Amino acid sequence: MILIDISMDISHGMPVYRGREDKRPILRIERDFTSGDVYEARIHMDTHTGTHVDAPLHMVRNGAPVNKIAPDKLVTKCRVIDMTAVNEKIKREDLEGKGIKKGEFILLKTKNSIKEDILEKDFIYLDATGAEYLKETGVAGVGTDGLGIERNQPSHITHRTLMEAGIVIIEGLRLREAEEGEYLLSAAPIKLYGAEAAPARALLLRDLPAL
Amino acid sequence: MILIDISMDISHGMPVYRGREDKRPILRIERDFTSGDVYEARIHMDTHTGTHVDAPLHMVRNGAPVNKIAPDKLVTKCRVIDMTAVNEKIKREDLEGKGIKKGEFILLKTKNSIKEDILEKDFIYLDATGAEYLKETGVAGVGTDGLGIERNQPSHITHRTLMEAGIVIIEGLRLREAEEGEYLLSAAPIKLYGAEAAPARALLLRDLPAL
Numbered sequence: 099m100i101l102i103d104i105s106m107d108i109s110h111g112m113p114v115y116r117g118r119e120d121k122r123p124i125l126r127i128e129r130d131f132t133s134g135d136v137y138e139a140r141i142h143m144d145t146h147t148g149t150h151v152d153a154p155l156h157m158v159r160n161g162a163p164v165n166k167i168a169p170d171k172l173v174t175k176c177r178v179i180d181m182t183a184v185n186e187k188i189k190r191e192d193l194e195g196k197g198i199k200k201g202e203f204i205l206l207k208t209k210n211s212i213k214e215d216i217l218e219k220d221f222i223y224l225d226a227t228g229a230e231y232l233k234e235t236g237v238a239g240v241g242t243d244g245l246g247i248e249r250n251q252p253s254h255i256t257h258r259t260l261m262e263a264g265i266v267i268i269e270g271l272r273l274r275e276a277e278e279g280e281y282l283l284s285a286a287p288i289k290l291y292g293a294e295a296a297p298a299r300a301l302l303l304r305d306l307p308a309l
Numbered sequence: 310m311i312l313i314d315i316s317m318d319i320s321h322g323m324p325v326y327r328g329r330e331d332k333r334p335i336l337r338i339e340r341d342f343t344s345g346d347v348y349e350a351r352i353h354m355d356t357h358t359g360t361h362v363d364a365p366l367h368m369v370r371n372g373a374p375v376n377k378i379a380p381d382k383l384v385t386k387c388r389v390i391d392m393t394a395v396n397e398k399i400k401r402e403d404l405e406g407k408g409i410k411k412g413e414f415i416l417l418k419t420k421n422s423i424k425e426d427i428l429e430k431d432f433i434y435l436d437a438t439g440a441e442y443l444k445e446t447g448v449a450g451v452g453t454d455g456l457g458i459e460r461n462q463p464s465h466i467t468h469r470t471l472m473e474a475g476i477v478i479i480e481g482l483r484l485r486e487a488e489e490g491e492y493l494l495s496a497a498p499i500k501l502y503g504a505e506a507a508p509a510r511a512l513l514l515r516d517l518p519a520l
Contacts, residue, residue, distance in 0.1 A: 099381070099384075101380060101381045101384060103380050103497075105499075105500050106500065107376060107500050107502045108499060108500055108501050108502055109502035109503065112502075125356075125501060125502075125503065125504055128355075131370045135368070135464070135465065136367065136368060136465070137366050137367055137368070137505045138355070138356070138357065138367070138505065138506075139355075139356050139504050139505060139506075140353065140354065140355050140356065141352075141353075141354060141355075141356055141501060141504070141507075142351065142352075142353045143351065143352060144339075144349070144350075144351050144352075145336075145349070145350050145351065145352055146349065148499075148500070149500075155348050156347065156348055156349070157346070157347060157348070159342045165318060169312055169314050169510070169512055170310070170312045173310075173312060173495065173512060173514065175518060175520065253346070254346065254347070280520060281520065282517070282518065282520050284384065284495045284497075284512075286314075286495075286510040286512060287510060288316075288319060288359075288499060288508045288509070288510050289316050289317065289318050289319055289359070289360075289510060290319050290336060290352060291318045291319055291320035291323075291336075292320070292336065293336055293350050293352070294348045294349065294350060295349075295350075296352075297499045298499070298510065299380065299497040299498060299499050299500060299509065299510075301380055301384060301495075301497060303384065303520070304520055305520075306493070306517040306518070306519075306520055307386060307493065307517070308517075309386065309491060309492065309493050309514070309515055309516075309517055
């Protein structure tokens, strides 16, 4: 089996949305070997830390929380699409001609996966026309290597367009090692009851065992 | 594809190790729709919350942290073994005769998966003789439906025996829906850099797509 890890490390110094200090995760050591024989820590982090799944509740009043997204929506065939030639934002015309089909889960590989220095503020995002195209096409889900799937758009229009169409959103993927093509995506998030988002360990699998 | 979710919900009222209040997760809402158009929360939780992977650092000085466990150790064939007849603890003689082989990843289904009321304090655990047997057999990993793989043993001997043998440990599985048999386990934890444990969304897969 081939396995590609497409997740971010979670640490205090990791890239965080817009570089905001109050969004940094903190791993607090509660016990260690100086005072006993066990090491134990507690993590304090935004639900949108690193690689994570957004649920409708993030942007839609009374929207579904993340524990209500069935895991088979996130453990599913997917296709990595190379968008590394795109600058600033992915528009409708960048997606047309990629052969995107109804029901597909697509992962958009952009310069975000190559250039670490754009991740906090100038990341490539999916604009409103691109979101509208994915809604019209009827994709099942979309994954981005930006920490947000959009920035600087009024009313968070990309999020809302996707969420209202029932399209699952994964943010913060690391796709540098992922070539274009089909994989089994495994990216079900931890089961934070009632939360609007949750971190996930996202992996791409191929050459699956017979089971 | 068949998918069985074997993970616990993470919430303030969930079962926690020995029922200790300071181990309860807290989901703190940072923003909601009363003051804006976005809902955002922050999670404060022990790294050993719910379904999670223990890394050697938890019990072994200078042991490996959880981000150093290769994900293919946790996305792998596994076998669910029915141990629901066992009371109090799983011993060597309970494991003998189960046909456990070198290199297997076994998930031990016990009364913990059936009786919620024993989860915090009186959970079934793997005793030192059982751990020694798994070490001799050379299993790759072991998953338990207890919040700890042991309790009330001097020097955390079960943890140490397994960790020193390089056997991966998953705790806090929910195996009620999982029949005995082979599956693809997907249980890679979130990538908490430098931590001694991390929560995972654990799933069992069967009838995998051709990919």
